[in-house]
Amino acid sequence: MADHVSGDRQARTIVVGLGNPLLGDDGVGWRVADEVEGLLRAARDAGRPIPDVEIERLGVGGLRLMECLTGYEAAILVDAAEFPDRPIGEVRSCCFDELAEFAAGHLDSAHDASLRTALTLGRRLGASLPGSIHAVTVQARRTDEFSEELSPAVAAAIPVAAEAVVELVAAGAR
Amino acid sequence: MERITIDPVTRLEGHGKIEIFLDPDGEVANAYFQIPELRGFERFCVGRPVEEMPTLTNRICGVCPEAHHMAAAKAGDAVYHVDPPRTAKLLRELLYSAFYVTDHTTHFYALGGPDFVVGPDAPAAERNILGVLAKVGMEVGGKVIQARKQGHNVVEMIGGRKIHPATAVPGGMTQGITEEQRAEIEKIGRWSIEFAQFSLGIFDQIVLGNDAYKEMVLSDGYTHRTYYMGLVDPNKKVNFYDGQVSIMSPDGERVGTYAPAEYRDWIAEHVEPWTYLKFPYLKKVGWKGFVDGADSGVYCATPLSRLNTAEGMATPLAQAAYERFYDTLAPKPEPGGKRLIHHRLATHWARLVELLYAAERMVELATDPEITSPNVRIVPTEKPTEGVGTVEAPRGTLTHHYVTDERGVLTSVNLLVGTTNNYAPMAMSVKKAAESLIHKGVVVHQGLLNRVEMAFRLYDPCFGCATHSLPGEMPLQVAIRNADGEVIEVLSQNC
Known part of the structure; x- marks a missing residue:
């Protein structure tokens, strides 16, 4: 599932497309990850230098997600979002630490810890976790009905979100 | 209790949402725990080859992919008669x-x-x-x-x-x-x-x-005295992967064991007007409401249920731990002869x-x-037809039931997932927790959310979409309604 675009050893930065690709707009994180991978491969094939990055697609949260981030210096999480009163397809980018106020309505950790708690745990246990974690989100319309189709506005946001991710990667996710 | 009628169009939905209804005296009449349910999975699967199901169903959510993977593979074995x-x-x-x-x-x-x-x-x-x-x-x-x-x-x-x-x-x-x-x-x-x-x-x-x-x-x-469900091996010991489904009465009497393929003879689903969720119950006992006792078909499928339905554990150290568990909490057998912990x-x-x-x-x-x-x-070489696969998911008995055409293309899919078994018991446990903290319309705020959370958390419920959206803390909202159904108070955390 993981794809190291630029080589064999562990990359510095990981881009994680989060969500469930079978649940309609919830799959947008994976689709953005696909798009980012395509952009980076095209750049590499054209002989342009590309950042040291690994692309991953996951449907997990909490402790499992924290474990998957171990060993990277920077992480970019791409996910569907259901912020109140925001237009469908809106792309937002922020530091993970800024997400607290937006956590409303999202279940992340019914079975273990929240990612925030998991990261604190990992750091206290001495795990090498990213110093910088960003989130790029796409406002979703529907994430509770099984479908492999995205809403048109969400699908249209994929290139925008992918560009935001590539910019973060290029900037070292700082 | 005053009857509370809720318009079906106001069916309750939402993540981790709890509704507590009071009677005219301000005592708890009912309490309901809302679980977000993902929709359309059957429709999504129909038309696909049955061989895809082990890798498709394990993507339903990120919590127990292994359980869906196994149940789907076993159902596939049965479909192909292999x-x-x-x-x-x-x-x-x-x-x-x-x-x-x-x-x-x-x-x-x-x-x-x-x-x-x-x-x-x-x-x-x-x-x-x-x-x-x-x-x-x-x-x-x-x-x-x-x-x-x-x-x-x-x-x-x-x-x-x-x-x-x-x-x-x-x-x-x-x-x-x-x-x-x-x-x-x-x-x-x-x-x-x-x-x-x-x-x-x-x-x-x-x-x-x-x-x-x-x-x-x-x-x-x-404490609740309900029926219990769990898979057992031929020696009536707990088994997670295979076996017969055993049903134990709240009085310690084994009601019976059945092959997973017979689940429809044993389990029926009750529908309430206020939610899209369906509440499974034992068909042979019948639905009598959200109540305890041998006359009520409410059953529970959890680690505790598995131990209660079995005669023990199949490995020595776990068997010793099992005996200590019952010696400590249930030294005497129920009238039916089995020691149970309620x-x-x-x-x-x-x-x-x-x-x-x-x-x-x-x-x-x-x-x-x-x-x-x-x-x-x-x-497989046999012509595919129909099959049922059952395993014990950590949070309850999980059943996949598939029907295919002669090419192995799915024409019907039914999943009875672990948490679903426990919808009624969870509602009952939440109600009891609320009863201890609400009297005559006065709500004891201190500890209410924690006690309510503890009441459903012990069931380890699977929120199908638990990990699908943006990371955040688990929200919990408790709405308290008076006898007219009006919301009089809302308590929340992480909302």
């Missing part, structure tokens, strides 16, 4: 046992632990795994992470992928394991046995050694007994002389 080779069954069960070690460990330390180790009245901010480790020592956190890492490694070795296993298929497995992998898994199993014993020791020391906690476990507020908070202890069994079972399976045999699949 009995996998012994080694394939051993490998599936080995993967599944490793998954259980991981899942039960996580639940105890990250979810159940905070209620006991940190305490039910501690601030919400401390009631998490960090609070647990602050009490029991940070080095325990290292063991938890190690247990999880090793479990993931075993799943990857046998299942081919680290998160969504892919190797169980109709007729067996697509790959076996090498001697080197076998030895590594045996080592992990032996470590897991020690870790499970260590965890039981923590429970002993912190919960059983504390009179207040013990009193809480035994209190009426967390104290729902004891589910956390039952989970640790199962953790020990899963670890011991890993070693048994990893040391079976046939585990490294290359004979892992019989390619």
Whole structure:
């Protein structure tokens, strides 16, 4: 599932497309990850230098997600979002630490810890976790009905979100 | 109780939402726990080849992909009328046992632990795994992470992928394991046995050694006398991967055991006007409402239920832990002859007994002389028709039922997932928790959210979409309504 675009050893930065690709707009994180991978491969094939990055697609949260981030210096999480009163397809980018106020309505950790708690745990246990974690989100319309189709506005946001991710990667996710 | 009529168009939906209805005297009349339900899975699957189901259903959510993977593979075996080779069954069960070690460990330390180790009245901010480790020592956190890492490694070795296993298929497995992998898994199993014993020791020391906690476990507020469900092997011992479904009455009488394919003869679903969720109940007993007792068809399917329906555990250390469990909490048998524990908070202890069994079972399976045999699949040749596959998911009995055409293309799919079994018991437990804190319309705010949360958390409910959206803390909202259905108060956390 993981794809190291630029080589064999562990990359510095990981881009994680989060969500469930079978649940309609919830799959947008994976689709953005696909798009980012395509952009980076095209750049590499054209002989342009590309950042040291690994692309991953996951449907997990909490402790499992924290474990998957171990060993990277920077992480970019791409996910569907259901912020109140925001237009469908809106792309937002922020530091993970800024997400607290937006956590409303999202279940992340019914079975273990929240990612925030998991990261604190990992750091206290001495795990090498990213110093910088960003989130790029796409406002979703529907994430509770099984479908492999995205809403048109969400699908249209994929290139925008992918560009935001590539910019973060290029900037070292700082 | 005053009858409360709720317009069906106002059906309650929402994440972690609890509605408490009061009667005219201000006492709790009813309480309902809303679980977000994902829709359209059957429609999504129909028209696909049945062989896809083990890898498709394990993507329903990120919580128990291994359980769906196994149930789907077993249903696929049945659809194709094929009995996998012994080694394939051993490998599936080995993967599944490793998954259980991981899942039960996580639940105890990250979810159940905070209620006991940190305490039910501690601030919400401390009631998490960090609070647990602050009490029991940070080095325990290292063991938890190690247990999880090793479990993931075993799943990857046998299942081919680290998160969504892919190797169980109709007729067996697509790959076996090498001697080197076998030895590594045996080592992990032996470590897991020690870790499970260590965890039981923590429970002993912190919960059983504390009179207040013990009193809480035994209190009426967390006690229900319902029917119990669980898979058992031919010796009536707990089994996670295979067996007959056993039903035990609240009076300790075995009502019967049935083959998973007969589930529709035993289970029916009750519909309420206020929710899209359906409430399974025992058909032969009937639906009498959200009430306890032998006349009510409400049943429960959890670690505690599995222990209650079985005659014991199939491995020696777990059997000793099982006996201690019953000696401590249910020294006398019920009228039907079986010792039962009806104290729902004891589910956390039952989970640790199962953790020990899963670890011991890993070693048994990893040391079976046939585990490294290359004979892992019989390619199906029969015409596909219909099949049912059942396993015990950590959070309850999981059943997949498929019907296909002669090409193996799905024409009908029905899933009865672990948490669904417990919808009615969870509502009843939430109601009891609310009853202890609301009288004559006066709400005791202190501890209400925690007590209510504890009431459903012990069931380890699976929110199908638990990990699908943006990371955040688990929200919980409690709405209290008067006898006219009007919301009079809302309490919330992380909302």
